[in-house]
Amino acid sequence: MSRPALQVSALDGHYGDAQALAGVSLTIEAGSFVSVIGANGAGKTTLIRTIAGMLKPTRGEILYRGRRIDGLDPADICELGILQVPEGRLIFPSLTVAENLDIGGSLRRTRARRRQNMADVFEMFPRLAERRRQKAGTLSGGEQQMLAIGRCLMGEPDLVMLDEPSLGLAPNLADEMFEIVGWLHREGRTILLVEQNVEECLARSDRAYVMENGRIVLEGRGAELMADDRLRAAYLGL
Numbered sequence: 001m002s003r004p005a006l007q008v009s010a011l012d013g014h015y016g017d018a019q020a021l022a023g024v025s026l027t028i029e030a031g032s033f034v035s036v037i038g039a040n041g042a043g044k045t046t047l048i049r050t051i052a053g054m055l056k057p058t059r060g061e062i063l064y065r066g067r068r069i070d071g072l073d074p075a076d077i078c079e080l081g082i083l084q085v086p087e088g089r090l091i092f093p094s095l096t097v098a099e100n101l102d103i104g105g106s107l108r109r110t111r112a113r114r115r116q117n118m119a120d121v122f123e124m125f126p127r128l129a130e131r132r133r134q135k136a137g138t139l140s141g142g143e144q145q146m147l148a149i150g151r152c153l154m155g156e157p158d159l160v161m162l163d164e165p166s167l168g169l170a171p172n173l174a175d176e177m178f179e180i181v182g183w184l185h186r187e188g189r190t191i192l193l194v195e196q197n198v199e200e201c202l203a204r205s206d207r208a209y210v211m212e213n214g215r216i217v218l219e220g221r222g223a224e225l226m227a228d229d230r231l232r233a234a235y236l237g238l
């Protein structure tokens, strides 16, 4: 069998003395769609930021395609094809749409294909193409989220980590966002999706993990978890 895309083992993470991750282990098979759900403050964002190299774990290890990556700089982790669409989008509001995309395309690995990749992003998101010279701060919330995804695609990701892409969007735009994430997956990318929108998330996931207080408390196939009484009581109010 091929190696998992990502293997996280017994990961601890701290902010000063406060523990935010406690023994987190998860496996993401190449090409699969994995989600992590849990309430505010459960540690989901911390997990993504730790995989991305922005926070150093205090214990445990992270393997990407069999190679140890915890301890690498965030820029080197991006060069491996592990890219995130961060919580709150973090686009540059005073730069134009095209300039924001250009930044996403500035990795060593993808720089030479920047033009073609931008053309592909504009084909996928015609609304961004129409607004390419507009300052990103003037876009609507949904358009900014598309821009954050487009910027990630400029870096030709293999593993895409999305942190609550539906947050703050009207229901129809949130649906559109889930469609886009589904499309990224069908295109062959490996997906790690962090969400509070539990039903949408589980319906699409090959495997899902539930976090509480920095720990994984439940895991299983998406459909299995959807039928789990503990999950239904805690997250769906059923």
Ligand code: ATP
Pocket: 015, 018, 019, 020, 038, 039, 040, 041, 042, 043, 044, 045, 046, 047, 087
């Ligand atoms: P949310 O949905 O609100 O983003 P989350 O599941 O992503 O929640 P984290 O943001 O990872 O949770 O937070 C996990 C814990 O770490 C929380 O107790 C939070 O208060 C704490 N925490 C997060 N960021 C910091 C920080 N920069 N400094 C100190 N503590 C932090």
